[in-house]
Amino acid sequence: MPTTPLSQFPPSGVALIQGASRGIGLALVEALLAVETVGRVYASCRQPQQADRLQHLVVEHPQRLSLLPLDVTDEASIAAAAATVAAQSGALHLLVNCAGVLHDAQHELFPEKKLADVRAESLHYSFTVNAVGPLLMAKHCQPLFRHRQRAVFASISARVGSISDNRLGGWYAYRGSKVAQNMFTRNIAIEYGRSVRNTICVALHPGTTDTELSQPFQTNVPDAKLFTPHYTAVRLLSVIDGLTPADSGGFFAWDGQPIGW
């Protein structure tokens, strides 16, 4: 399996993967733990005690992996997670916001094919998780980036959140919430550029990846274009490692190519 050297990550640096119970977030945790120079990884999701793979990993890496309960729809839980990282580690060198929803039976959320399918409640839930979540992470984790080392704040977005790339329509809640997430990422980059200047802030498109999120929509995806979560994680970490301060505020795909807004 390919690994990533993470040459720009400070020795013993600290990472937080938000939305880490499965899919791309879990693969990022596994890929980071495979890099010996990464000092500590925090992995968050709503119910860590029910995240079987994370529970196994924490037994394997008791000194380097910590699990945090964090629901992006609950600001108090974000503040509590940030406070725990502050108390235990004092700083963050990488934060990746992975949590996202495309479909969710509990919230009657499914990608809309036409205007008649649009529901205000689905829009609200998508925006809350996909856009407001990463924004509140940026708010509460900002003090953790007040240090002199290189750091990266990344939010996993999606190419369908590019307005200029939109030729198919549909998916109102997902597309709209990813556009909002992208605008927030750009705004955070500008403010972080003034207040926590060593932190590079970007939106990343992972490519179509074989996870629960993409599962109902994989039928027409050729095998070669459906990535394993591990492949995606390694590619995203490679992109993160190659970012420079000039990239802050940008939107990049898994292969490092910039994506137009």
Ligand SMILES: NC(=O)c1ccc[n+]([C@@H]2O[C@H](COP(=O)([O-])OP(=O)(O)OC[C@H]3O[C@@H](n4cnc5c(N)ncnc54)[C@H](OP(=O)(O)O)[C@@H]3O)[C@@H](O)[C@H]2O)c1
């Ligand atoms: N897979 C793809 O092809 C693809 C393509 C483009 C973009 N993306 C983006 O990549 C990101 C990761 O997607 P994925 O495919 O890995 O999805 P996934 O396998 O469905 O995992 C979603 C993650 O989000 C977490 N999550 C959901 N709601 C949450 C909430 N309210 N608070 C905290 N965590 C929450 C889940 O944790 P719990 O439910 O355990 O709390 C889980 O860890 C998303 O932002 C998605 O939009 C994915």
